[in-house]
Amino acid sequence: MKYFFALCCLWCSSALAAKSKIVTALEAFPPLITADGKGLVIDLLEEIEAKSNYQFEVSIMTYARSKRELFSKRAQLIGLTPKQQETEEFYDFAQELDWEIPASVDLFVTDKAKIANYKSMYIGVPTGNADFFSELLNIPRTNFVEVTHLNQLTKMLSIGRIDGIIFERIAVTETIRQTGDNGIYYHQLAITPASLAVSNSPEGRILRNELDYYIRKVNTDSIFETYNHYLNLPTSGSVKSLLEITPP
Structure with missing residues (x-):
């Protein structure tokens, strides 16, 4: 045995x-x-x-x-x-x-009036994503700033350092749940796999x-x-x- x-x-x-x-x-x-x-x-x-x-x-x-x-x-x-x-x-x-x-690519803003002009906004994205979103949405690459963490981006949006965030809906929403930032709106721009x-x-x-x-x-x-x-x-x-x- x-x-x-x-x-x-x-x-x-x-x-x-x-x-x-x-x-x-x-x-x-x-x-x-x-x-x-x-x-x-x-x-x-x-x-x-x-x-x-x-x-x-x-x-x-x-x-x-x-x-x-x-x-x-x-x-x-x-x-x-x-x-x-x-x-x-x-x-x-x-x-x-x-x-x-499938992933929903959304725009996040504190001012709903800016949604119509998102292609001219100063936009924050997680590091490494700017080239892709620039090509996908036909937005000048110079309009983007890359930041390491999503919670940093939501804070920057809340205090007005950027006009908006573009990233996957659920990731940003769950980050906002944790950070507690209020008064943010979302708008779907595309669905990508x-x-x-x-x-x-x-x-x-x-x-x-x-x-x-x-x-x-x-x-x-x-x-x-x-x-x-x-x-x-x-x-x-x-x-x-x-x-x-x-x-x-």
Whole structure:
């Protein structure tokens, strides 16, 4: 019996040792990815871990840094990316999974009258996102300022240092829930698919195919049920109204 127990322990240790580590660099994107390394996308990765021999070593960082990590091959998986809508240079070294989730790109302001003229506003975005939003929305790149954390952006908006924020609706709304900034309004500008990316290499293609295979085995509808609720809300209004009808 002792021999059998020792053999089982040895087998378990070998199985754990066989796990392939995937260095993963993610931008905070609550509730999909939180600053403390949790969230719905993390739940998805954990489900993949349970079904595969992969183990995700997750670090939270700016989107700009995550792209540098993938470019330099220090990371093997990054996200969330605006699927098939990144810059041409990005796809020289990166490729996205087939998996995607819709994201509402919204404008956040304290003065509703400014919404009509958002293309001439001084706009804050998280670091690494200005080039994408400039191209997506046809706004001059010089109109953007990049800031590391969303809570910094909401404070800058509240005190009038920027005219507006452009980013994904739920991430900004959840940040405002935590910071308690009042009197902010939102307006949907676009719906874009968000995804995860690997390197544009033979090894990256193998990893992409494997991850998409395991994602198809996961009940993603269950994981992202609360997130999808946000996408069916009014396209514009007060953030306060969103907070009142969405769970904390």
